[in-house]
Amino acid sequence: xxxxxxxxxxxxxxxxxxALAGCTLSIPAGHVVGLVGPNGAGKTTLIxxxxxxxxxTTGTIEVLGGRPASGPAQLARVGYLAQDAPVYxxxxxxxxxxxxxHLNPGWDAEMTRHRIDQLDLDPGQKAGKLSGGQRAQLALTxxxxxxxxxxxxxxxxxxxxxxxxxxxxxxxxxxxxxQQVSVVLSSHLISDLERVCDYVIVLVDSRVRxxxxxxxxxxxxxxxxxxxxxxxxxxxxxxxxxxxHTEVQSTLLVRTSGAxxxxxxxxxxxxxxxxxxxxxxxATGRGHRHRHLEVQK
Amino acid sequence: MIEFHLDGRSGVAPYMQLIHQVRHAxxxxxxxxxxxxxxxxxxxxxxxxxxxxxxKAYRELEYEGLVAAxxxxxxxxxxxxxxxxLAAHGPLRRDLQxxxxxxxxxxxxxxxxxxxxxxxxxxxxEDVEGTGRWAG
Numbered sequence: 001x002x003x004x005x006x007x008x009x010x011x012x013x014x015x016x017x018x019a020l021a022g023c024t025l026s027i028p029a030g031h032v033v034g035l036v037g038p039n040g041a042g043k044t045t046l047i048x049x050x051x052x053x054x055x056x057t058t059g060t061i062e063v064l065g066g067r068p069a070s071g072p073a074q075l076a077r078v079g080y081l082a083q084d085a086p087v088y089x090x091x092x093x094x095x096x097x098x099x100x101x102h103l104n105p106g107w108d109a110e111m112t113r114h115r116i117d118q119l120d121l122d123p124g125q126k127a128g129k130l131s132g133g134q135r136a137q138l139a140l141t142x143x144x145x146x147x148x149x150x151x152x153x154x155x156x157x158x159x160x161x162x163x164x165x166x167x168x169x170x171x172x173x174x175x176x177x178x179q180q181v182s183v184v185l186s187s188h189l190i191s192d193l194e195r196v197c198d199y200v201i202v203l204v205d206s207r208v209r210x211x212x213x214x215x216x217x218x219x220x221x222x223x224x225x226x227x228x229x230x231x232x233x234x235x236x237x238x239x240x241x242x243x244x245h246t247e248v249q250s251t252l253l254v255r256t257s258g259a260x261x262x263x264x265x266x267x268x269x270x271x272x273x274x275x276x277x278x279x280x281x282x283a284t285g286r287g288h289r290h291r292h293l294e295v296q297k
Numbered sequence: 298m299i300e301f302h303l304d305g306r307s308g309v310a311p312y313m314q315l316i317h318q319v320r321h322a323x324x325x326x327x328x329x330x331x332x333x334x335x336x337x338x339x340x341x342x343x344x345x346x347x348x349x350x351x352x353k354a355y356r357e358l359e360y361e362g363l364v365a366a367x368x369x370x371x372x373x374x375x376x377x378x379x380x381x382x383l384a385a386h387g388p389l390r391r392d393l394q395x396x397x398x399x400x401x402x403x404x405x406x407x408x409x410x411x412x413x414x415x416x417x418x419x420x421x422x423e424d425v426e427g428t429g430r431w432a433g
Contacts (some may be wrong), residue, residue: 030349031349032347032349166345169345170342170343170344170345171342172345173341173342173345173346173347173348174338174341174342176341176347176348177338177341177342177348194305195303195305195311195344195345195346195350196345196346196347197347198347198349198350215310218310269308271308
């Protein structure tokens, strides 16, 4: 299977600040990819590079094997939903669909009408009068209308209340099951993504800290707790991601492909949220120069 | 038809939770030979989980010979787990109840009882497997 997004040494600089640096990724098709990281980590920059709204300063990016936004054919293959689900407040729901049909050659009118029915949206209602959850689902319908192979969603649930958030993700997962579309979605809340993503990218301070299939990441990371000892005495092949110590005890998050046989350690599983947080904590120890870039959007 | 649920705080991977729930339903006789499992799309939509997670669980159950997928139709139960053991549940439950009463008389609280049961259960299963894979 070809990669949906492939980058090599990708970077984007605003004056002296790197919003994204040294980003090398190869995301296989058929996944729901979670792009996580604190605000200002570079998530939106990576998304804007993938949609072709920004040009890279360094390196290369290919989306579905082509250069982002390089022509009508490329544009037709990628659906994009910007932060805060932008819609035309003064236009009724039905006019959004007509607009979509005029602007997109491969528009699936039947599917979009069916979705609007299912979501119980009134076609005559002006988009500005919709609730936040309804607006997000109208925007998602527009992004899906052109039948994209890849759907890119920037913080799709950040502004939704918990119920609307759940409904949006339910709807999105049903769509993934039906249409087999690859999805990349960003969030600063890992808990939102834990159930829906099977591939995750942790971005902190403009760099990719870790990326891979969720199953593989969870299988190769373990929490060890045991009597306090020097990290130097750990067996080779263990990579310590985070460590905390009391006078008598050490607790470590480690990455390893093998089993941990030393009986002094109690080994337990780690969840996706704790894993991602450990990588974020590790990264913030290295300076805060790039942290306030979100204002650049 | 059974309905799945997920416990977000259990620490058990979602696909494992789905597998456990199918096995559980088979043991209790809630699912029988020929019954259909919920459609992947419906589970994904109902629980807001990745359809690949559901597929993974169904594939694992298929590998165990408990279900079979009929392309375009759905996934159906083809195996059974009760193995006539349902009849044995009653007497075993009574034994366990007697043991619990004894543990309480000995002054154990709920947590101590659970810890004792779990550690005994684990060391017994390790003896059966012959090796203690994980330390601790």
